[in-house]
Amino acid sequence: MNTQAQDWDDLRLFLAVARAGSLSGAARVLGVTHSTVFRRIGAFEQRMGVRLFDRLPGGYALTAAGEEMRDSVTCIEEEVAALALKVTGQDQRPSGMIRITATDLLAVGVLPRHIAAFRAEWPGIEIEVVVADTVLDLTRREADVALRLGNPGQETLVGRRVGRLAFAIYAAPGLHARGLSDPADGDWISYGAAHGPLSRSLARWWPQMRQVYRTNSIIAAHAAAQAGIGVAALPCVVADCDPALIRAAALPEDFMLDLWVLTHEDLRHTARIRIFVDFMAAALAADADLLEGRCPCKAIPAGA
Known part of the structure; x- marks a missing residue:
């Protein structure tokens, strides 16, 4: 997998955890295991050099840095989705x-x-x-x-x-x-x-x-x-x-x-x-x- 694809997968995983508020909820949305989400979110934080979530008894809560990243990644997601819609809308093949x-x-x-x-x-x-x-x-x-x-x-x-x-x-x-x-x-x-x-x-x-x-x-x-x-x-x-x-x-x-x-x-x-x-x-x-x-x-x- 190339670097850009890996980065986007990590951002999607980050958003899934942010929205679900838990590893298990994100795993269900993404169709992967709980342990996969746990491992990848930890590696993502380590690579970014910042803690994005506070691990609480009730789930995962965004830190201040995590909230800022969520807002930025949400904008990226919306732009990617809009681009995909426009490109697909030009597909004239039956x-x-x-x-x-x-x-x-x-x-x-x-x-x-x-x-x-x-x-x-x-x-x-x-x-x-x-x-x-x-x-x-x-x-x-x-x-x-x-x-x-x-x-x-x-x-x-x-x-x-x-x-x-x-x-x-x-x-x-x-x-x-x-x-x-x-x-x-x-x-x-x-x-x-x-x-x-x-x-x-x-x-x-x-x-x-x-x-x-x-x-x-x-x-x-x-x-x-x-x-x-x-x-x-x-x-x-x-x-x-x-x-x-x-x-x-x-x-x-x-x-x-x-x-x-x-x-x-x-x-x-x-x-x-x-x-x-x-x-x-x-x-x-x-x-x-x-x-x-x-x-x-x-x-x-x-x-x-």
């Missing part, structure tokens, strides 16, 4: 890798058949899907494209709303057969504090709902409903297609979440990104009835 971030719901319940159709049409473009409930930072190239529910909220992102996701109440057939005249009387699979807009609406509609199972994952709630643990508010695009579930009731109000396909403004003219965003927007727009819960699901061929 080939290469696209890194997509999506929630488990979208990665499991919505994307696979569309990505299969996309790959059949564009075999030179490879796809990596990062399943994350946290919002990855597109400006730092943690991902190239994001599929998100709700308001995108970042001014530097461009894209389009490609659909709306409807929800309804679902139950396993055996549970439904025992009678569910009022959802408030049933055992509920809930999301706790996760999925804020949906959780807040459920709490407002049924303040006394009996929450017997909580999860932060819609896919996990889907599996729990299949097992008969209770009733759950699930997206129609997933649950209507499942013969192990019955749509037991509609929600009291028209509740939908906007579905967005987004990328960074500097990447929107990159050929593979533009092709993917356009393809996915068209595919999801064609799924409008299914996404919005207006039609019963049947086996859908890939790319239909």
Whole structure:
């Protein structure tokens, strides 16, 4: 490895420790071992001739010199990321890798058949899907494209709303057969504090709902409903297609979440990104009835 590459790796490692406040947190972010971070951060301090961190019982805290270095390195990181975005944005080849971030719901319940159709049409473009409930930072190239529910909220992102996701109440057939005249009387699979807009609406509609199972994952709630643990508010695009579930009731109000396909403004003219965003927007727009819960699901061929 040449000196410049080594120096940049050390600076990235320094930033990871500074942000995480611990060796173990930095190791998780960088995908290396705790001992590797410990060894390299010590060697980096020795080479710099200054102590950058105070080793405290609760973790690693920046010294005054460390704070000054963090600010400088952050500026360098932002400039490198901006340069990478601009260079990538000039790439007009319909080939290469696209890194997509999506929630488990979208990665499991919505994307696979569309990505299969996309790959059949564009075999030179490879796809990596990062399943994350946290919002990855597109400006730092943690991902190239994001599929998100709700308001995108970042001014530097461009894209389009490609659909709306409807929800309804679902139950396993055996549970439904025992009678569910009022959802408030049933055992509920809930999301706790996760999925804020949906959780807040459920709490407002049924303040006394009996929450017997909580999860932060819609896919996990889907599996729990299949097992008969209770009733759950699930997206129609997933649950209507499942013969192990019955749509037991509609929600009291028209509740939908906007579905967005987004990328960074500097990447929107990159050929593979533009092709993917356009393809996915068209595919999801064609799924409008299914996404919005207006039609019963049947086996859908890939790319239909």
